[in-house]
Structure formats: C-alpha cells, structure tokens
Amino acid sequence: xxxxxxxxxxxxxxxxxxxxxxxxxxxxxxxxxxxxxxxxxxxxxxxxxxxxxxxxxxxxxxxxxxxxxxxxxxxxxxxxxxxxxxxxxxxxxxxxxxxxxxxxxxxxxxxxxxxxxxxxxxxxxxxxxxxxxxxxxxxxxxxxxxxxxxxxxxxxxxxxxxxxxxxxxxxxxxxxxxxxxxxxxxxxxxxxxxxxxxxxxxxxxxxxxxxxxxxxx
Numbered sequence: 190x191x192x193x194x195x196x197x198x199x200x201x202x203x204x205x206x207x208x209x210x211x212x213x214x215x216x217x218x219x220x221x222x223x224x225x226x227x228x229x230x231x232x233x234x235x236x237x238x239x240x241x242x243x244x245x246x247x248x249x250x251x252x253x254x255x256x257x258x259x260x261x262x263x264x265x266x267x268x269x270x271x272x273x274x275x276x277x278x279x280x281x282x283x284x285x286x287x288x289x290x291x292x293x294x295x296x297x298x299x300x301x302x303x304x305x306x307x308x309x310x311x312x313x314x315x316x317x318x319x320x321x322x323x324x325x326x327x328x329x330x331x332x333x334x335x336x337x338x339x340x341x342x343x344x345x346x347x348x349x350x351x352x353x354x355x356x357x358x359x360x361x362x363x364x365x366x367x368x369x370x371x372x373x374x375x376x377x378x379x380x381x382x383x384x385x386x387x388x389x390x391x392x393x394x395x396x397x398x399x400x401x402x403x404x405x406x
Contacts, residue, residue, distance in 0.1 A: 221299040294363035301363035
C-alpha cells in the first residue's frame with residue numbers, strides 16, 4: 190500500500206492526518222473526473238486549497254496519491270466478497286452481496302469512476318493486485334459457489350461469470366448514474382431506484398440459481 194510521506198515521520202500528528210485526508214479527497218475529485226493521465230498535481234493542489242509544495246510534503250508524486258486511493262477503494266469494495274460464507278444460505282449470501290455492492294455504487298460514485306478509469310487504461314498501476322490478491326480471493330469464492338452446486342443448493346452455472354455479472358450490473362448504477370436518471374426521469378426518487386434495482390438483480394441472479402425443493406406429497 191502507498192504510504193504518505195508524512196506517515197513515515199516518527200510521530201504522526203492529527204494535523205498531518207487531516208491534511209492527508211484533505212489531499213486524498215481532492216485527488217479523488219480530480220482523478221474520478223479526469224482520469225490519471227488527465228490529472229495534474231497543480232489541479233489537485235487547487236481543489237485541496239493548498240500550495241503545491243505543501244501538498245508534495247505529504248505525497249511526493251501523483252502516483253502516490255492515486256495508489257493510496259486505489260488501495261483504499263479495493264480494500265473497501267472487496268470486503269463484501271470476503272464475507273461470502275460457504276456455510277451460509279446461498280440465497281441470503283447472494284442477496285446480501287448484491288445489496289452491499291449496490292449500496293457502495295450508490296454511496297461511493299467517485300470511487301467507482303476512479304476504479305473504472307484505471308481499468309479502462311489497462312490497469313497499469315494495479316495489475317499486480319488484480320493478478321494476485323484479487324484473483325486469489327475470487328478463486329476462493331468461486332469454490333464457495335461450487336460447493337453450493339455440489340450440495341444441490343444452486344443450479345449449475347459458471348461462478349466466475351456470475352461474479353463478473355454482479356460486478357458489472359451493480360457498478361453500472363454508479364458509472365452511468367446520469368443515464369439511469371435521464372431514462373427513469375427525475376421523478377423517480379433515488380431511494381426507490383435503489384430498492385427497485387436491488388429487487389430486480391436479486392430476481393435476475395438469485396431466483397434463477399436457487400434450487401427450489403419440491404414438497405413431498
């Protein structure tokens with residue numbers, strides 16, 4: 190994980206922590222809007238309301254700010270997948286995962302765009318993470334889904350593409366929120382939109398997968 194320069198000092202003060210958060214909030218605004226290549230340290234300093242030399246005291250490079258944000262985003266976004274429990278009820282586990290992903294899309298749209306921009310550029314700053322820890326986690330949870338299949342709890346499917354499909358559909362509501370709002374109309378309140386999308390995706394991904402037990406006559 191990228192460590193801010195000030196974090197390496199022997200005694201990190203509250204002011205240092207606040208400044209780092211101020212910089213990262215500004216960097217998130219700029220990166221999510223312009224992408225990594227289109228962003229500059231001067232732009233981030235201006236949004237943060239501080240001088241460029243002051244900003245560079247905390248983060249030496251644009252890459253350091255970007256990596257710190259990406260690491261933070263991935264840590265938070267992967268937590269719902271880590272909670273997938275092989276001993277849990279498949280329907281409850283999948284519904285909870287879908288809702289957590291939708292909540293994150295709704296509550297953290299800048300983070301979603303930041304990550305999408307990185308992926309669209311070929312993931313130059315995080316390819317090691319995607320091929321390492323992320324792949325290991327997905328492989329682990331694929332085995333959870335396969336264990337449900339072997340137990341006759343869910344219908345046969347490709348677990349990798351199930352996870353990919355949940356990622357893409359839930360993140361759509363963050364990355365394409367303007368389109369969703371335009372098509373649904375301004376009269377559709379965001380809370381209702383969230384609930385409608387959650388119910389639809391649960392029906393799409395879960396109801397078709399769960400094996401329905403036939404009651405004995």
